Amino acid sequence: MTAIVAFVMACVGAGLGFRCLVRALDSRGATAYRWLLTAAVAIGSGIWTMHLIAILGFGVDGTPVRFDIPLTLLSLLVAVVVVTAGVFAVGRDRSRTRGVVLGGILVGIGIAGMHIVGMFAAEIHGTLSYDPVPMVVSVVIAVGVATLALMVAFLTTSFRGTAFAALLMGFAATAAEYTGFIGLQLDVTPGTSVLPGASAEEFIFPFIVVFGSFLFLSSAFVALSPIRHGGVAAATTPVAAQGRGSN
Template identity: 35%
Template sequence: MQGTIDGFSYGLVTPVVAYLMACLGGALGLRCTTRSMLVAQSWRPGWLALGSAAIGSGIWTMHFIAMMGFTVAEAPIHYDRTTTYASLGVAVVMVGIGIFIVGYKGARGAALFTGGTITGLGVASMHYLGMAGMRLDGRLQYNTFTVAASVVIAMAAATAALWAAGQVRGFAWSVGASLVMGLAVSGMHYTGMAALSVHLHGTAASGTGESPAALLAPMLIGPLAFLCLAGVVVLFDPLVVMGRTHWPRVEQKPGVPARTPAEPAARRSTRRPMSTRGPQSR
């Protein structure tokens, strides 16, 4: 029996909120990626790791907020927690690999293509693993061509977002890149959902089981709290607060301790002022 699918049971509420969450995670993660290119080598892994976790949490949160609006009329839906949280881990790890490649090799050429491809595949893997955690009295089938299209969308848009993040052109540029990342995640999600059909084994009484929103909301608390924490870190970053978006990249020479761009000015301020002499009488 063919199931009756409704992906928008709350109207435009879930797609809009889901897109905004994907943009939030993208903005935080891509800003961290940009910031990592302006600091000494010792600080770079920390910023890249924070960016990876922010983007991974953002796309995972986006997916399951969108899934709050997904229903099958003839069958209640449940979610396996282990598989659901495993999809979060896959998203963070694969996005992290892509971001670390771009963060260390630069957003150009083979490094950009490799990083964007891996990041896009991370978005797609998270989506389909998350769908594998959905439990109902039936089986899911996908149209192969549409699934392939969803993966291509994710890879292309993720590559574009990482390229924009690598330009190091300030906070507004990173926000623009986050809109592209949000488009990648949302476009991939709804294209993938368009590929889905549900074949039921039987029917359940109408209204049985909890709503998807009631099932998924508790699982979203942790990632949402992390995104808020990451937002605080990025918000109070001196590079953003002071408005200095064009500090030069800090390069560390062999055998010379790394220093921040502010050090030279600080050192100049500690020098003794030169003595001034008045005009000498002749």
């Protein structure tokens, strides 16, 4: 059940982000950059919310599991910052193909990096390490499917296209997350000491409140900002090129 909810949250964040991306490609100057930033925050925070929900179902026999607070927040920062770089690569590059490929690589790295940092934040009675093979597979999934999602989002302004792209991005994030779980190697040493950090439940409530408020406000702005030009042609013109063309 947590896997389904995690997937849905990643799709919701990606869907909002891709609608903002459409607005960015339809805008110029500072307005375009604000839309790109909103898109990046929506996608990145949606991916991180997926991770939080996924770790709600992460348990280890013989030991409680808690999470180091600074490292967990660092995983959020990794997701948002690297995804921002990827979204801006898509929006600003004059070459459509290069922008989508570079953006997909960066978003995929952001997904994988977020997961790795987030799981190394786990505190257990014992040690945690990774099998490199599933980790490589998870990175390949994240990069490949994220690139396809950005390609779909970049080539269409339709709601159906955005929904399909959001499903792809949700799959990229969730499949990479759970493939990474497969690669976890745990060596449990039973103990009774109190583990530092916070539980996944203690993280999830405040962030869901913040993320839910962000989704509501951003969705309202998207709904009140219709696409002026419409069509795929408008959506395939990079932001940087639009800005230069208006001079």
